[in-house]
Amino acid sequence: MLLINDLARHNGALDAELRTAIDRVLQRGYYILGPENQAFEAEFAQYLGVTGTVAVGNGTDALELALRTLQVSPGDEVLTVANAGMYASTAIRAVGAVPRYVDIESQSMQLDVRLLDAAVTPRTRALVLTHLYGRMADVEGALAWARRRDIPLIEDCAQAHGAMRDGRRAGSWGDLAAFSFYPTKNLGALGDGGAVASNDVALLERLRSLRQYGWSGKYHVGLAGGRNSRLDELQAAVLRAKLPCLDGWNARRREIVQRYRAGLVDLGWQLPLPPGEDDVAHLCVMRLAARDAVRGALAEAGIATEIHYPIPDHLQSVAAPGTALPETERAALSILTLPCFPELADTEVDQVIAACRAVAAELQA
Ligand SMILES: Cc1ncc(COP(=O)(O)O)c(C=O)c1O
Incomplete structure (x- = not known):
């Protein structure tokens, strides 16, 4: 995996x-x-x-x-x-x-x-x-x-x-x-x-x-x-x-996000913004409508993903009732985190990109 x-x-x-x-x-x-x-x-x-x-x-x-x-x-x-x-x-x-x-x-x-x-x-x-x-x-x-x-x-x-x-x-x-x-x-x-x-x-x-x-x-x-x-x-x-090592690791994380961006640019997903110095690419988070289907297909292809975070704080069972947060709630339903850590090789990023492209094509067919 x-x-x-x-x-x-x-x-x-x-x-x-x-x-x-x-x-x-x-x-x-x-x-x-x-x-x-x-x-x-x-x-x-x-x-x-x-x-x-x-x-x-x-x-x-x-x-x-x-x-x-x-x-x-x-x-x-x-x-x-x-x-x-x-x-x-x-x-x-x-x-x-x-x-x-x-x-x-x-x-x-x-x-x-x-x-x-x-x-x-x-x-x-x-x-x-x-x-x-x-x-x-x-x-x-x-x-x-x-x-x-x-x-x-x-x-x-x-x-x-x-x-x-x-x-x-x-x-x-x-x-x-x-x-x-x-x-x-x-x-x-x-x-x-x-x-x-x-x-x-x-x-x-x-x-x-x-x-x-x-x-x-x-x-x-x-x-x-x-x-x-x-x-x-x-x-x-x-x-x-x-x-x-931190600055070097952060630079590699930015490269990984850039590679994902280049490989996924035409899928119609909301990609992370281009990472500059003010972005250390801790998590590579996309937004896409068919999030759950893509997540399932990636898991079958041996690629772990995560959702950061699935339940907004104001909707947790322990939260007091409050006002609605429409943008926060919309985001929680569409976000997906892809693998991103400094030791991830370009070939592995390409493998994730290929798997994302394959599932996107399948969903469109
Ligand atoms: C944004 C943010 N704030 C606070 C924390 C809390 O850190 P810790 O898990 O060390 O308590 C985390 C991570 O876990 C985090 O991602």
């Missing part, structure tokens, strides 16, 4: 470097918040061009701790999209706040900034802007809007490590930015991991405290609402070994 993201191949290509990193931690005997964490936080901050990063347990914790740092509280509302896998919604609910959803723009499938005015209320306390599928959302538009309203902006960069616009990386625009290092991410650990980035020293300080019980110093709790959410040393060492 051709996987959409073959992690054994991905990490296998870096086997020696990963073993060296893991051995270093084993020999040192320091497993939580040690020198690997400190070094990774500094190296990742430098890569992003931000003042600092704080490593945490996973990407959902990164979002939750960012919200806690901004003192988002029960009864508050947080603006976000409903097509990003429920992660932001989970974090918003975890602090007792309520997600208020903004519909997406149909071509990019990112938050439609033009709809923010209609969604804001006096209880809005933050905006979580997700850079979905690896492509940067309209962060300039969202930031300008948020600044006018004095509403803090949190970027969700879990799918956009390394994306850059006007010389500035995703994660360096908002007040805070959340990253996930879940193994499938463009920068993935060998387990769970996450980080929060910021240019604001005071916010970084609060985060550092909140990720570890609210400690102001060892065994002294200075902040309420603390958590235990730390990155272990093994994962920090793995991430340090992988970070220098």
Whole structure:
């Protein structure tokens, strides 16, 4: 089976470097918040061009701790999209706040900034802007809007490590930015991991405290609402070994998307936009009317696909009834993710293209 993201191949290509990193931690005997964490936080901050990063347990914790740092509280509302896998919604609910959803723009499938005015209320306390599928959302538009309203902006960069616009990386625009290092991410650990980035020293300080019980110093709790959410040393060492490869991996992902675009251009499907520097092609997502038939035929041909994501957050069984989001709902019925990871060979991309073309021809016949 051709996987959409073959992690054994991905990490296998870096086997020696990963073993060296893991051995270093084993020999040192320091497993939580040690020198690997400190070094990774500094190296990742430098890569992003931000003042600092704080490593945490996973990407959902990164979002939750960012919200806690901004003192988002029960009864508050947080603006976000409903097509990003429920992660932001989970974090918003975890602090007792309520997600208020903004519909997406149909071509990019990112938050439609033009709809923010209609969604804001006096209880809005933050905006979580997700850079979905690896492509940067309209962060300039969202930031300008948020600044006018004095509403803090949190970027969700879990799918956009390394994306850059006007010389500035995703994660360096908002007040805070959340990253996930879940193994499938463009920068993935060998387990769970996450980080929060910021240019604001005071916010970084609060985060550092909140990720570890609210400690102001060892065994002294200075902040309420603390958590235990730390990155272990093994994962920090793995991430340090992988970070220098990130830009190269992202470039290869863009090539793959371009190859899909060239091979599928005449099928009448909505293809991903041409990937520039601001798109790290985390997921290669198409939109097509006969999605389920194509998906079934590709599975029979030994090609795995996925739907990111099948159920919009506002339609999940745990969601409170809210307003309709027509574009989000339409997208969920037509999106399909094709295999895309740096080690995917051109011949394999061509195999997927041929299989897509064969099923499209069959459906037309
Ligand atoms: C857009 C987005 N936000 C947040 C997360 C949450 O990250 P994690 O799985 O590390 O909690 C993910 C990925 O899983 C994601 O894709």
